[in-house]
Amino acid sequence: MVARSHGGPEVIAREDFDPGQPGDGELLVEQEAVGLNFIDTYYRTGLYPAPLPTPLGSESAGRVVAVGAGVDGFAVGDRIGSVSGLGAYATHRIVAADRAVRIPDGVSSEDAAAMMLKGMTACYLAEDSIALEPGQVALVHAAAGGVGSILVPWLRDKGVIVIAHCGSAAKAATVAADHSLHGPFDNLAAHVRDLTDGRGVDVVYDGVGKDSWTASLASLKRRGLMVSYGNASGAVPPVSLLDLSRGGSLYVTRPTLFDYIVTAEELAHTAGRLFDRMKRGVVQAVIGQRFALSDAAQAHRALEARETTGATVLIP
Numbered sequence: 289m290v291a292r293s294h295g296g297p298e299v300i301a302r303e304d305f306d307p308g309q310p311g312d313g314e315l316l317v318e319q320e321a322v323g324l325n326f327i328d329t330y331y332r333t334g335l336y337p338a339p340l341p342t343p344l345g346s347e348s349a350g351r352v353v354a355v356g357a358g359v360d361g362f363a364v365g366d367r368i369g370s371v372s373g374l375g376a377y378a379t380h381r382i383v384a385a386d387r388a389v390r391i392p393d394g395v396s397s398e399d400a401a402a403m404m405l406k407g408m409t410a411c412y413l414a415e416d417s418i419a420l421e422p423g424q425v426a427l428v429h430a431a432a433g434g435v436g437s438i439l440v441p442w443l444r445d446k447g448v449i450v451i452a453h454c455g456s457a458a459k460a461a462t463v464a465a466d467h468s469l470h471g472p473f474d475n476l477a478a479h480v481r482d483l484t485d486g487r488g489v490d491v492v493y494d495g496v497g498k499d500s501w502t503a504s505l506a507s508l509k510r511r512g513l514m515v516s517y518g519n520a521s522g523a524v525p526p527v528s529l530l531d532l533s534r535g536g537s538l539y540v541t542r543p544t545l546f547d548y549i550v551t552a553e554e555l556a557h558t559a560g561r562l563f564d565r566m567k568r569g570v571v572q573a574v575i576g577q578r579f580a581l582s583d584a585a586q587a588h589r590a591l592e593a594r595e596t597t598g599a600t601v602l603i604p
Contacts, residue, residue, distance in 0.1 A: 289377035289584045290341040294334035297585040297592075300344065307380040310356035315383045317368060321401035322376050323347030324579075324587050324600040325434065326495070326520055331374065332588065335523065338374060344584070345376030345602075347405040349397040359385045367391040369559075371405040372546070377584055379604045386552040389559040395566060399573035402599035403438070405545065407562040407571065409517065410438040412548040413493055414446065415561065417515050417541060422447025424490040427480060427507050429500050430520065431468070432459035434599050438571045439493060440465050445570045451483060455594055462597065473499060477506035488512060488536075498522035510536035517543055520594075574598035 291299045310316045328344050330336040349369040352362055362368065362385055370376070372387040391400045413435075420426065426443055430436045431452030440463060443450050452465035453476060460470035467483050469476065480489060488509035494500055495518030504514055516524060524542075532538040549555040565571045576598035579587040583602075590596050 289345075289581060290343050291332045292341040294332070294340070297332070297588040299332065300585040300588065301341075302582060303341075305378070307378075307382055310354050310359075310382055312356055312358045313385050314356040315352050315359065315362055315368065315385050315388055316354035316356075317348070317350040317370075317381050317383050318353045319348050319350040319376075319379055319381055319604045320397035321349050322378075322581060322602040322604065323401040323403075323405055324584075324591060324602055325405050326518055326591065327405075328377075329588055329592060330519070335519070343375035343377065345378075346374060347371045347401055348376035348381060349391060349400040349404070350381070353380075356385070361385070362388065362390075367397060367400075369397075369400045369404050371408060371549075377581060377602065379581070387555065389555065392563055392567075395563065398575060398578075398601050398603075399566075402573040402575050402601050403562065403566065403571075404559070406434040406599060407438050407566075408549065408558045409435050409545045410442050410571070411558050411561050412543070412545060413439055413515060413517065414442045414448075416548055417543055418491050418513050420446060420448050420490065423449065425449045425451065425484055427451045427453065427489045427492045427504070428465070429453050429492070429494045429496045429504070430455070431463045431465060432597055433495070433520075434596075435495055435518075436493075437463070437574055437598050441571050442565060445565070451480060451489065459597060473503040476500075476503040480507040484509075491515060493517065496520050497524050501525070505531065505535050505538060508535060508538055512536070512538055514538060514540040515543065516540065575601055578603055 368388040450465040451467045452463045454460040492504040497519035499521035
């Protein structure tokens with residue numbers, strides 16, 4: 289499934305293709321499940337540049353059906369996952385072996401596809417973007433969404449106090465946070481101040497973007513950190529550094545997962561921390577909906593309309 293031009297979900301089209309045989313250092317994977325993520329819509333619309341027609345999707349899980357020369361540690365029949373590159377919306381996929389993650393026993397391919405990209409994102413947000421201590425306070429936007437539903441329990445397992453925010457009361461009711469808020473962003477900062485005795489939060493994890501930006505900054509404590517990791521409502525407008533000064537010497541970072549898994553060792557370390565928490569029951573795959581791979585456009589519409597809960601997987 290590819291985007292033949294930039295635009296809405298209607299530009300997604302089906303194509304027949306021959307994946308070929310894996311080259312040196314590569315694996316050919318027969319896909320069993322594909323993860324749906326907001327970053328897929330960024331490539332579809334052209335917000336993130338890529339040549340047209342653009343193969344969509346980065347997260348998938350399946351079984352190795354052919355192994356290229358020079359590959360050690362993988363064999364035909366192994367279950368592997370990948371979150372790198374484009375082209376996951378497909379029945380078969382060529383994956384670089386040093387970008388592959390072995391899926392452990394007890395984790396299904398659907399769960400892996402539902403969790404890897406979002407779970408690894410939650411991992412670097414909670415563990416690497418800031419060193420949080422027990423008792424510190426975090427505000428998590430879109431807390432019932434794909435990343436948020438993993439990030440909230442991950443933070444709480446660390447002893448962090450979590451204020452969760454969702455777009456509706458129904459979604460807020462599904463989130464087990466210390467405090468669960470919902471509704472418009474207009475009065476969010478005031479509610480956060482009330483919950484923190486006027487202090488504000490140590491960190492805001494914001495994957496919403498444009499619509500939540502002002503409320504997020506206003507919710508931070510003095511010298512607090514704004515982690516803007518997504519653009520679900522659109523890109524954040526240009527930022528005045530004076531706004532950060534006036535807000536209390538605030539810090540802002542705009543990270544992306546792929547800068548935290550540059551090497552094979554970083555990828556393995558991040559995946560290992562995720563699978564550890566899955567095994568311990570700290571986080572779990574919450575698959576709110578499944579679509580056939582051929583219905584990828586319908587899945588994009590539901591995601592952008594904020595009609596999805598938890599993770600969404602596409603089934604080839």
